Amino acid sequence: MQRDFPPSHHILDHYSRCFKKLKRGVSKHLGKAPHKPVMLLGVIRGIKQKEIMDNRIFITPELLLNFRKIWSHLVDTEHIENLTLPFFHLRSEPFWQLVARPGMEPGITRSGSIKSFKNLRETVAYAQIDPELFLLLQEPETSRILEEQLLHQYFYTTRTNYFTQYNSIEESQLEYQILNSSGTVYRERLLQLRKTIDESRYQEELFIRGGLFKRSIPKIYNHRCCISGMRIMATPNIQMIDACHIHPFSLSNDDTVPNGIALSPTLHRAFDRGLISITSDYKVKVSKLVNDKASKFTLSQFENQSIYLPEKEKWYPAMESLTWHQEQVFLG
Structure with missing residues (x-):
């Protein structure tokens, strides 16, 4: 997907507001869930690494590994790491739509949640973000602005860990096996x-x-x-x-x-x-x-x-x- 013109400031402002007001589940003892912002940071990283090439977000091993890496660096609460929840529940945000596998539409439209990672893969073909948002995330400057928005808003005390250069120990160990x-x-x-x-x-x-x-x-x-x-x-x-x-x-x-x-x-x-x-x-x-x-x-x-x-x-x-x-x- 190619862009012929710079994104207007009002489009950037719109998605900045969306990122700032994510609808998140709340636990009495743990506070608000960090899953959605971690998921979005994983998408941003995937676009940077050329693993995501258009506005369709597929469930891939690379996305799952990015999610796990980012979670380990930013989340300091006792929430349980789980990609299934944010991938499915981001549908409540105006910029994220789920596309069902053929014949599996009721699993998305009638379901309030999703039971497991296996169920997610069987039901959902991919998620689709707004084309305008994808264009913003392709551009280094606007991508950095939205990335920092998420880090400041949801991971203020641990945000510096995000930029630490590191290799995935988990990935290296699995490759070795x-x-x-x-x-x-x-x-x-x-x-x-x-x-x-x-x-x-x-x-x-x-x-x-x-x-x-x-x-x-x-x-x-x-x-x-x-x-x-x-x-x-x-x-x-x-x-x-x-x-x-x-x-x-x-x-x-x-x-x-x-x-x-x-x-x-x-x-x-x-x-x-x-x-x-x-x-x-x-x-x-x-x-x-x-x-x-x-x-x-x-x-x-x-x-x-x-x-x-x-x-x-x-x-x-x-x-x-x-x-x-x-x-x-x-x-x-």
Whole structure:
């Protein structure tokens, strides 16, 4: 979205007033909830980092991580960190609209709240902020004004923490697990984690881990399909090479690199449906059910072809996962 003219002062004043008068829940012992301003600061940071490219705010691992980082630096009360609440309840503000997934409109229009992070993702496709507000948040000067408005209004005593340069320890630890853990150790960690947190928090955790898996696998394979060799580099927000679980996460609870391969979308679909597989010596096997002789773009051309492998042997596809795929998915 491009802007041809500077935003007028009355538009900036309007959103400054909106940010100053956010409708917030109140707890008798904790005071007013900090969730909405933290959410808006997360959106501002996402726009700065080019993770949010237009006025549609999708529920992404990056947004969730930003929310958690900002919360840890600014909130000094005993409120419970929860992205679901502000993402849904910001609909009470004039600049934030929720867009439902097809068929899920009643979940937004009739519901006074939302039960869980999983429920939020199942119901809401994305939130949409006013185009005028998005333009303001794209501009460094007006974005800074609105950012400081939120910090002064809601986090006056902790606001200096917001500008501290820091890396996400949580993100770094999770990436380390995905890159270096065995599937067995990773599954055990998840099992122990599930015993210590509630279900909604656990679903957030899986969402972040899944996002990091999807980000890590294309990097490990140098953004190249391991079967066709197709390599496409795009913007950070546009992935043209998929991260494919060999043994689906829903069955394996395994987001580690050896349980993943990088595939083009078409080959990803063929792999998931058992039309192709990978042998223990890392060669492509094509199902006998495939009949593509009439096309010049064939799956059969890859039969017995060696796949492209990652730089480090520890990241090679795991034998356990490949065997599972050959026995349980491949159509022979």
